[in-house]
Amino acid sequence: MVQLTRDLSNRRFWGGLAIHGLASLGFLSVSLSLFDLFSPDTLGKFGMPEILVIPAIALVYALWKSWPYPVEQQYSSPDTKVTLVTGDLFDQNVNVVVGMSDFFDIEIPHIIAENSVQGQLLSRVYRNDVSALRADIESALSNVTPVEVGFAKPGNSDRYALGTVATIRRHRTHYFCVAYTNMDASNNVSTSIGILWESLEKLWGEVRSRSNGEPVAVPIIGLGQSGLSNILPIQDALRFLILSFMFASRQRRVCEELIIVVRPQDEKRIDMLEIQDFLQSLKQS
Incomplete structure (x- = not known):
């Protein structure tokens, strides 16, 4: 538990979290833009709860990539x-x-x-x-x-x-x-x-x-x-x-x-x- 707490307070962890989070968010944004290009009336039907799914997915992916697993x-x-x-x-x-x-x-x-x-x-x-x-x-x-x-x-x-x-x-x-x-x-x-x-x-x-x-x-x-x-x-x-x-x-x-x-x-x-x-x-x- 002590090691986990120390790893989570490590700048390397937060740097990796930011990099992977922004990268995944960018990928999802580009994908949605392409989807909107071919289906322009679909995304407009979604409200705030649905839109928040995108950054949530990006955060989950960033945590998975950056989490301090056994060395x-x-x-x-x-x-x-x-x-x-x-x-x-x-x-x-x-x-x-x-x-x-x-x-x-x-x-x-x-x-x-x-x-x-x-x-x-x-x-x-x-x-x-x-x-x-x-x-x-x-x-x-x-x-x-x-x-x-x-x-x-x-x-x-x-x-x-x-x-x-x-x-x-x-x-x-x-x-x-x-x-x-x-x-x-x-x-x-x-x-x-x-x-x-x-x-x-x-x-x-x-x-x-x-x-x-x-x-x-x-x-x-x-x-x-x-x-x-x-x-x-x-x-x-x-x-x-x-x-x-x-x-x-x-x-x-x-x-x-x-x-x-x-x-x-x-x-x-x-x-x-x-x-x-x-x-x-x-x-x-």
């Missing part, structure tokens, strides 16, 4: 769908993307924040069983050679190339753990737009090969401690994520649906109508 878009080329939902990433009952550092650390709270996606993966999926999660990640990385071994820092000491994806399977769900941040000796993380783009490219390739086309849920990447929030505000981060997925999908289909999960506390900072327009603009003719 989603189906594409035919490629055959995929992008959906935005507000809620909990781990309640989507689909495969999940988890952003990590190049050390794939999982220990909370001194290295990884408890409320981070990695922290939730440990607490909610693995029930705080650090050993089990560490074993699954090590197994997923068993055929990947670290770029640095024995780095002096708390936690894991083997560094992997940025963009490395450790895919683990737990309770019939794939968790695509992608390294898109660089961690230093003090466990501070950083990244760049270029690194994020390359990491997402590798992520979509892994999703393509391991998900069997099933939907995948992803948070808005880059909002946490990565240092991108000042460069890539949430609205831009959303567009960046969508563009990355669509470019990869046009090369070869990644999966049947990308579900972008927005945290409830972040929803108020997003212009959903603008994102819907952006999704629609990516449709190929």
Whole structure:
């Protein structure tokens, strides 16, 4: 209800309502003028109640075209769908993307924040069983050679190339753990737009090969401690994520649906109508 109220007070909604309303009113007026040309005595028989039907029809059409529907878009080329939902990433009952550092650390709270996606993966999926999660990640990385071994820092000491994806399977769900941040000796993380783009490219390739086309849920990447929030505000981060997925999908289909999960506390900072327009603009003719 809060989102609907915000959308209805959005200038984009009222601008669209005005444009569609005037366009439909103009179309109906021209149609009636043509009708009057061939049947000049018919329209003169109508009074005020009947005449008001015309602007009413125009208003209904404008509302239908401008109403803030759920933010989603189906594409035919490629055959995929992008959906935005507000809620909990781990309640989507689909495969999940988890952003990590190049050390794939999982220990909370001194290295990884408890409320981070990695922290939730440990607490909610693995029930705080650090050993089990560490074993699954090590197994997923068993055929990947670290770029640095024995780095002096708390936690894991083997560094992997940025963009490395450790895919683990737990309770019939794939968790695509992608390294898109660089961690230093003090466990501070950083990244760049270029690194994020390359990491997402590798992520979509892994999703393509391991998900069997099933939907995948992803948070808005880059909002946490990565240092991108000042460069890539949430609205831009959303567009960046969508563009990355669509470019990869046009090369070869990644999966049947990308579900972008927005945290409830972040929803108020997003212009959903603008994102819907952006999704629609990516449709190929």
